[in-house]
Amino acid sequence: MSQTWGQPATQAVNGWAVVDVETSGFRPGAARVLSVAVLALDADGRIEQSVASLLNPGVDPGPTHIHGLTAEMLEDQPTFAEIAGDIAGLLAGRTLVAHNAGFDYSFLTAEAELAGAELPIDRVMCTVELARRLDLGLDNVKLETLVRNWDLTQSHPHDAFDDALVLSKVLRPLLDRAAERDVWLPVRPVGRRRWPNGRVTHDELRPLKALAARLPCRYRNPGRYSGGLARGMRVALSAECSRTHEELLERLLDVGLAYADAVDPQTSLVVCNDATPAQGKGLTARTLGVPVLSDEAFMAGVRHLAGGADGGAEPPVDADEGQFTLF
CATH class of the missing domain: 3.40.50.10190 (BRCT domain)
Incomplete structure (x- = not known):
């Protein structure tokens, strides 16, 4: 079996899709996605297309004091199944990027499998892991810390669209620093399996x-x-x-x-x-x-x-x- 993990920072990437989700808990499949944002970026880091939406999870939204989303706010929103095609269209041919990518990837793919949908994700990159490699001299690599480091502002932390938006702005200096220091990008391959009954399952992002x-x-x-x-x-x-x-x-x-x-x-x-x-x-x-x-x-x-x-x-x-x- 031959797989390639990691990628030189100077190597061209077809495109990035910055992703963030807000969820009702921490266990994919048991907890559900309450809001999602996917931003497709061009080579210069500008947003070409986006999908951002609150979702009706069909369950209690969980810790409202953290994400601010109530059952009343979500009841008239689309389900994940209803926007899965739009999300798939933005992810196709792009590398999924998220801050703590294992979390966002696992929730997205769990929702897709519950909806009977396939997400064309072939590569994933975690910006937490990338920031750890770059010797930034920071106390931690939380998103809000990176935002302050590059004098950016964030209006609504724990909002899927706002988190994805600020991550798209942080991504460019992270990539530039990686190229300057010859640090490999933590790009991980993932795949999918199509079963005889037509069901699709997505690879787990294992350590x-x-x-x-x-x-x-x-x-x-x-x-x-x-x-x-x-x-x-x-x-x-x-x-x-x-x-x-x-x-x-x-x-x-x-x-x-x-x-x-x-x-x-x-x-x-x-x-x-x-x-x-x-x-x-x-x-x-x-x-x-x-x-x-x-x-x-x-x-x-x-x-x-x-x-x-x-x-x-x-x-x-x-x-x-x-x-x-x-x-």
Whole structure:
């Protein structure tokens, strides 16, 4: 199985669709979407088209003190099923962007499945994860904090359209900074399955770690790190890293390294910024004699591999050799 996670910030993107939803709770499928906004942006970040609407969820709207939406306000609004086609039209061919994308994506797709609709979402990008990669020097990466950082204003927090609108304004400087610093964008592939009865289900946006631990690697493990990365090496990530684990995972998978969820004698190296770790995976590495590498040194090695060096990689493994478990 071959998948690509992450994307160089300098690589062209067909288009962005900035999304925000307000919901009656926190469990997709049980709680419902009360309002939704989808903004389709052009290459310069200008809004080309939009869909924004309150929705009749058919259930109690939940914490009105947070979102300000009452049952009376929603009873005459359209259902999600009635506007699903308009939303699908804006999402087609675009990368869905949201602040905490897992939340918005899971609610949108849960609503679509309840309505018997298909949303053509193939890629998702989370601006929370992107902001974490950019060393912005902020106390946190909440949307309101990013808004203040770039001297923007927000009129109605927790309003789906207003949240999407300010995120569309924050997106451009985030993308520019990523390009300046050669930081990969956290673009995740997602897909859909069409069942024999015609029903469509959308992929769950699972944590990349959970997927990476079960992904097959095309190369044999050449053993321990000894001064240079080689494709097929098994790499574990400690808690003591300055870069996010998701960014490190994207990059190591892209160049043909394998992710190790635990440290054992077959682990090639552990990425850890503590030279003398006293706990966790770094300590286990010291105990087993597994080399430890800082995340900056590791990323330098990844860039070297990406530039064409093979690091003395063993030949690719045949798919039927059974070294790895597919999911």
